[in-house]
Amino acid sequence: MPELPEVETVRAGLDRHVAGRTVRSVRVLRDYSVRRHVGGSVDLAARLEGRTLGAVVRRGKYLWVLLDDDEALTAHLGMSGQLLVHHASDAPDHRHLRVRLELTTPGEPDRVLDFVDQRTFGHLAVAELVPTPDGGPGGRGSDLPALPPAVAHIARDVLDPDLDRDAAVAAVRRRHSEIKRALLDQTLVSGIGNIYADEALWRARLHGARPTDRLRTAQVRAVLAACEDVMRAALRSGGTSFDALYVDVNGSSGYFDRELAVYGRAGLPCPRCGAPVRREPFMNRSSFSCSACQPRPRPVRRVHSKPCVP
DSSP: OOOHHHHHHHHHHHHHHTTTOEEEEEEESOGGGGTTSTTHHHHHHHHHTTOBOOOEEEETTEEEEEOSTTEEEEEEOTTTEEEEEEEGGGOOOOTTEEEEEEEEETTEEEEEEEEEESSOOOEEEEEEOEEOTTSSOSBBTBOOSEEOGGGTTOOOBTTOTTOOHHHHHHHHHHSSSBHHHHHHOTTTSBSOOHHHHHHHHHHHTOOTTSBGGGSOHHHHHHHHHHHHHHHHHHHHTTOOOSSTTSBOTTSOBOOGGGGOSSTTOTTSBOTTTOOBEEEEEETTEEEEEETTTSOOOOOOOOOOOOOOOO
16 A cells, blocks of 8 residues: 555645646546545536646645635545546546546646546545644645545654654553554554555664553654654655556656665565564564564563462
């Protein structure tokens, strides 16, 4: 599933290519891809046609395009969703095209914005905006203190200047969980998925199974700092693309996979110490870590008191 760097790359591309353009027409080729829109495909098309697209905003892995009247076109990419921009005159017939928006701007060639989704876990919808819980900007791309209701529970991410770091650290340490599970919890800090959690934990020299309530404040701060560092590095490379599903709005792949230290590198030497990278099962997926730099936590010893003898 795309994580923050991949979604931010898409957001920035959309902001360059579609913001300020007017929706001429909407074609929904698969109703399931607009299943979250109340009113269905006909209503979605009616509410978009003739409206001008504004700034493109992102919070965590969620995207939305501002419209007038305090509404937004929301987009969740799911596992394989793509938002692609083409000139209308040579727009390709994508095999998995689900929704197409024809866009126009006076004096410029028309363009299309295509929502392509092979596995159909993604979706589009038009929703009214609600105030942000903390009164700050909704997300990257706009100062408007509002966001779609479906995103209201999503925390700020490590690249968000409005993230309260002290509160995020305290929230992580209050959880009775493992640190990797906490990093993947989008209500604590958003945008982090399996790939970048493993990379950040490697940078922080912590195993993902370390209990959050036994970590020191400095250790949690180090993990969040490592998350920020790896996200910024991935953004410079356009994200991580293991196959053709993860591309920007022009169809180009990211290349951060060339810089991954542990993810997907089981059996290869750790770039830091040379010990073999290990692969362990994790939530129906896999975790990757260094067998030496990131020691597994020791089992917690529980002391059982003896029953009182009268």
